[in-house]
Amino acid sequence: MNPSIAFLGAGAMAEALVKGLLRSGVCLPDRIFVFDPSETRRHLMRAQGIQVANSNQEAAQWGDIVVLCVKPPVVGSVLREIRNDVRDKTVLSVAAGIPIARLSAALPEGTKIVRAMPNAPALAAAGATALSEGRHVHPDDMIGVKALFEAVGRVWVVPESLLDAVTGLSGSGPAFVFLAIEAMVEGGVKCGLPRELSSALTLQTFMGAAAMLAQGEGGHPAVLKDRVTSPGGTTTWGLYQLETAGVRAAFISAVEAAAKRAQEIGKDWACT
Numbered sequence: 001m002n003p004s005i006a007f008l009g010a011g012a013m014a015e016a017l018v019k020g021l022l023r024s025g026v027c028l029p030d031r032i033f034v035f036d037p038s039e040t041r042r043h044l045m046r047a048q049g050i051q052v053a054n055s056n057q058e059a060a061q062w063g064d065i066v067v068l069c070v071k072p073p074v075v076g077s078v079l080r081e082i083r084n085d086v087r088d089k090t091v092l093s094v095a096a097g098i099p100i101a102r103l104s105a106a107l108p109e110g111t112k113i114v115r116a117m118p119n120a121p122a123l124a125a126a127g128a129t130a131l132s133e134g135r136h137v138h139p140d141d142m143i144g145v146k147a148l149f150e151a152v153g154r155v156w157v158v159p160e161s162l163l164d165a166v167t168g169l170s171g172s173g174p175a176f177v178f179l180a181i182e183a184m185v186e187g188g189v190k191c192g193l194p195r196e197l198s199s200a201l202t203l204q205t206f207m208g209a210a211a212m213l214a215q216g217e218g219g220h221p222a223v224l225k226d227r228v229t230s231p232g233g234t235t236t237w238g239l240y241q242l243e244t245a246g247v248r249a250a251f252i253s254a255v256e257a258a259a260k261r262a263q264e265i266g267k268d269w270a271c272t
């Protein structure tokens with residue numbers, strides 16, 4: 001099985017997925033189709049040997065998997081363009097918040113729909129993607145969809161009821177981590193480190209801490225935190241400042257607020 005894939009919208013997320021597909025060899029360039037209104041984006045895709053269509057409709061006709069890779073407010077108009085061309089195909093939406101039921105209502109009865117929430121590290125082949133399938137999707141259809149996202153990172157299949165929470169955590173999460181990294185760099189600079197050195201040390205610290213967790217070194221992050229916190233030492237004084245500033249609660253609230261926003265986008269979205 002070697003499904004062809006059509007990307008409607010060739011922005012940041014489509015670019016990450018196309019790169020992953022080509023790098024991993026999951027799909028050859030002549031099996032990938034795109035449409036984007038921007039000539040610059042079309043040129044970028046053409047330069048990689050990708051087939052560029054003249055419209056969303058044409059791209060949708062060519063693909064077995066049709067990926068809605070546009071911002072949520074644009075999804076409705078794209079669905080109207082392709083609604084007669086996606087029977088027997090798998091329509092895959094990466095748009096935040098828009099539920100399968102609402103996508104389904106804008107497409108012919110029985111259309112196979114999958115919703116995905118990938119994240120920006122897909123660009124570095126380190127993405128986290130959660131997938132939920134609509135009721136007409138066959139397990140065989142999911143093989144191609146999973147392969148698409150496994151080409152850019154790790155994949156979990158989850159009930160759709162969890163997708164807004166996933167959006168708040170791993171979808172928006174990279175920005176939260178970038179902010180934390182930026183703040184740590186400033187801390188190093190405030191203590192007298194040259195900015196370049198502070199940036200490099202911060203990045204390595206984040207990657208090192210994540211690697212310890214990923215390799216199962218001690219299990220829960222709290223266990224690892226306790227292990228590096230000596231009584232009366234430097235780290236406990238720093239941790240006390242973070243707790244006093246409410247950093248833990250701030251991260252919890254950030255994920256919750258982003259998840260709520262995803263829910264609102266879904267409620268407000270109308271395919272008119």
Ligand SMILES: NC(=O)c1ccc[n+]([C@@H]2O[C@H](COP(=O)([O-])OP(=O)(O)OC[C@H]3O[C@@H](n4cnc5c(N)ncnc54)[C@H](OP(=O)(O)O)[C@@H]3O)[C@@H](O)[C@H]2O)c1
Nearest residue numbers: 009010011012013038069070071072094095096118119120
């Ligand atoms: N980037 C992420 O980290 C991320 C993470 C999770 C989910 N997503 C989801 O992925 C989707 C795409 O996000 P993105 O970051 O790739 O956005 P993006 O970089 O803005 O890409 C969207 C592309 O679609 C094009 N476009 C606009 N109208 C179109 C139309 N009618 N038909 C076809 N293409 C059209 C845009 O062109 P113009 O710029 O000329 O308008 C742009 O090139 C969004 O729904 C987002 O929620 C993104």
